[in-house]
Amino acid sequence: QVQLVESGGGLVQAGGSLRLSCAASGLTFSNYAMGWFRQAPGKERDFVAGINRSGSTYYADSLRGRFTISRDNAKNTVYVQMNSLKPEDTAAYYCAARQGGSGVSTRIYDYRYWGQGTQVTVSS
Numbered sequence: 001q002v003q004l005v006e007s008g009g010g011l012v013q014a015g016g017s018l019r020l021s022c023a024a025s026g027l028t029f030s031n032y033a034m035g036w037f038r039q040a041p042g043k044e045r046d047f048v049a050g051i052n053r054s055g056s057t058y059y060a061d062s063l064r065g066r067f068t069i070s071r072d073n074a075k076n077t078v079y080v081q082m083n084s085l086k087p088e089d090t091a092a093y094y095c096a097a098r099q100g101g102s103g104v105s106t107r108i109y110d111y112r113y114w115g116q117g118t119q120v121t122v123s124s
Contacts, residue, residue, distance in 0.1 A: 001026050002097070003025045003026055003115075004022055004024050004095050004096070004113055004116075005022065005024075005025075005115055006020060006021065006022045006094065006115045007020070007021050007022075007118060008021050008118060009119045009120045010119075010120070010121070011121045011122075012085055012120070012121070012122055012123070013122070013123050013124075014085060014086055014122055014123065014124050015084060015085065016122075017081070017082060017084070018082050018085065018120060019079060019081045019082070020079065020080045021077055021079050022036075022078045022079070023075070023077050024077070024078070024097060024113075025076065027099075027113070029073055029076040030053060030073045031099060031100075032053070032097040032098060032099050033051065033052045033053060033098040033103075033104055033105070034051050034071060034096070034097055034098070035047065035048070035049065035051075035104070035105070035106075035111055036048040036050070036080045036094070036096075037093070037094045037095075037096060037108065038089075038091035038092065038093045038094070038120075039091055039092050039117075040088075040091040040092075043091075045094070045108055046060065047106040047107075047108075048067060048069075048080065049067055049080055050069065050104035050105065051069045051070065051071050051078065051104065052101070052102060052103060052104050053102070054102075057069050057070075057104070060106075066082065066084050067080055067082050067083070068083075080093075082120070085120075085122045086122060087122045087124045089120060090120060090121050090122050091119075091120060092117040092118070093117060093118050093119075094117045095114070096111035096112075096114045096115070097114075098110050098111045099112060
């Protein structure tokens with residue numbers, strides 16, 4: 001079975017940083033574009049960042065410059081480095097996998113596989 005397992009979430013003060021990891025198994029990782037999404041209480045799940053098979057990246061406009069997505073195909077892992085965190089970044093963060101294509105999708109329904117989420121809480 002395909003599994004995506006996030007880790008690295010936790011409680012951090014405003015202005016701090018976290019690095020989330022998502023380890024994939026059961027798929028040929030290099031054939032998938034990967035994305036990060038987040039969902040705060042009472043909010044819809046929103047796109048955070050994506051990276052395609054060749055390493056091209058794309059970010060939500062509000063997060064570009066603070067968040068950096070990367071992948072390590074040898075480790076079957078995608079990361080998102082989150083800097084200068086704000087209380088409004090508090091959310092459950094999910095990684096997702098999308099097979100095929102050369103671009104990066106921001107759409108939830110384009111992603112076939114999803115992790116269980118990891119909670120990020122930013123205190124003020």
